Structure formats: C-alpha cells, structure tokens
Amino acid sequence: MHDGQSITTIEGLAAGENLHPVQTAFVERDGFQCGYCTSGQICSAIGMLAESRQGMPSYVTEDLMRAEAELTDVEIRERMSGNVCRCAAYPNIVAAIKQAAGIPT
Ligand code: FES
Numbered sequence: 001m002h003d004g005q006s007i008t009t010i011e012g013l014a015a016g017e018n019l020h021p022v023q024t025a026f027v028e029r030d031g032f033q034c035g036y037c038t039s040g041q042i043c044s045a046i047g048m049l050a051e052s053r054q055g056m057p058s059y060v061t062e063d064l065m066r067a068e069a070e071l072t073d074v075e076i077r078e079r080m081s082g083n084v085c086r087c088a089a090y091p092n093i094v095a096a097i098k099q100a101a102g103i104p105t
Pocket of ligand 1: 032033085086087
C-alpha cells in the first residue's frame with residue numbers, strides 16, 4: 001500500500017541525541033509505564049498533531065469551520081483512540097501531547 005512512500009518509525013524521530021519534542025514531552029510527563037505501547041503512542045501523536053494542524057476534523061470536533069481543531073482532552077483522546085495502553089497511562093499521554101503542542105495543562 002505504501003510502495004514508494006516515506007515511512008518514519010520511532011527510530012527515525014530523534015536527531016542524533018536530540019529527541020523529537022513529542023518524545024521529550026512523553027519523558028517529562030511520564031507518558032508511559034512499561035513502554036510497550038509507547039512507540040505507537042508517540043508516532044500516532046505526531047501524526048494526529050499534523051492532521052489537526054491541517055484542519056482535519058475528528059468525530060468529536062465541535063466547530064468544523066475552524067481551520068485547526070481545538071485540542072481539548074476529549075479531542076486528543078478521540079484522535080488517539082486506536083492506541084491501547086495496558087498500563088492506563090492515558091492522563092499522562094494526553095498531558096504529554098498537550099505539552100508538545102504548546103497547550104497549557
Ligand atoms: S505504557 Fe505500558 S502499555 Fe502503555
């Protein structure tokens with residue numbers, strides 16, 4: 001399906017010793033416990049932040065006329081809803097995403 005397209009994995013996010021801002025936020029906000037789901041959570045967070053910036057709505061976006069969806073906790077949870085965390089680190093994952101997006105928590 002993605003023949004000829006560029007795919008970035010968790011290993012390709014950091015620039016040498018410098019973590020991607022979402023990776024840094026996950027560390028600073030304790031966005032993980034065992035780490036089993038963390039690669040997927042971080043990659044999905046980066047993708048959903050990009051989609052939000054491009055104005056793509058989710059099922060819970062209230063104002064479809066806005067150029068960029070307001071990233072409320074509900075909006076973030078919906079956009080991340082395909083990622084299951086058996087440690088239930090969800091509150092910290094939301095906090096990490098908000099920090100990476102520059103939203104006060
Ligand atoms: S941090 Fe353990 S499964 Fe998510």
